[in-house]
Amino acid sequence: MRPAKKAVLYRMVMPEHVCPYGLKARRLLKAKGYDVEDRWLRTRAETDAFKTKHDVATTPQAFIEGQRIGGYDDLRRRFGLKVRDPKALTYTPVLAVFAVAALMALAASQAAFATPLTVQAAEWFVAFSMSLLAMLKLRDVETFSTMFLNYDILARRWVPYGYVYPFAELAAGVLMAAGVLTWLSAPLGLAIGGIGAVSVFKAVYIDKRELKCACVGGDSNVPLGFVSLTENLMMAAMAVWMLLARHA
Incomplete structure (x- = not known):
């Protein structure tokens, strides 16, 4: 033996x-x-x-x-196992947010319509994602606003925008999830999503800067790039969709 x-x-x-x-x-x-x-x-x-x-x-x-x-x-x-590098860049935090938001949206759709695959589920996914991302920023607005200033074009011109942004994102997300006050939530989501998309595109694809994204708070190691751009475009697209649906 x-x-x-x-x-x-x-x-x-x-x-x-x-x-x-x-x-x-x-x-x-x-x-x-x-x-x-x-x-x-x-x-x-x-x-x-x-x-x-x-x-x-x-x-x-x-x-x-x-x-x-x-x-x-x-x-x-x-034992040949991976050791986490606390300084390593990773998309894990934002992907986790999207995954949880998707599961919540599917669950809500199932509860409301007896099926998870609905147009409403897609709308809830975006709204829940915005709300969860806002929550992470609100943990420490000061740190978020500081990191945000590295690339956001509006925050650089008007510093208070870095403090307003998480509250605006949360308001837009909650109102979109509830389907109320579309006249407020859609323009708000379009504004912050559009400005964010332009800011990320300029910083990453024009200026070629290597930065961290403040999307999940100011203490993250999420790289600024395609995922960050997608987040903002998704927010803006949701706003446009809601405006078109309202006037259909």
Whole structure:
């Protein structure tokens, strides 16, 4: 019988704090077939003494066959798994918003019309997307407005627009979802979507600048580009659709 692979894991387990990366490291080791000797660092003094002894800056620390591997990220590298780079650009946040908005729209259509595939579902998708994106911006309007100033042509001429934008986007999205006050929501969506599309197109495709998009808030690593342009065009197209439908 093949002997069990053994690992020793030192992690902080205190009344006021249980290290989440320690829990992740233990789970990863067990998933890889290791018999884990789980050693708890129960006080700050015990943790500091461990760090000094092993000349490390952080915990948890994993040892395999007597060799120190390191923390959770080091374990992932050891096993050939991807390690997230906090500075890496990614479309994941905005794609997650679109996916959730689509599911919400399909669910609402199913509840209202007994089928998920309706024109109303498409309208709700855009309205829900706008509302969710506005919510993310409203978490920290100050940070959003600062990033927004990097590329928005109106905000650069009139700085308060960066503070107004999230509220305008939310108002347009909620009113469009409700199907009320189209005389207000459609022009509002057309204005902010149109200005946004022109701003993104100029920054990315004319000026060739590499910037981060403020679409999901000012603390994101979403690159300014095609997805950002699509978001604004979608908003403007929805506004035009609603205006045409109103006068049909």
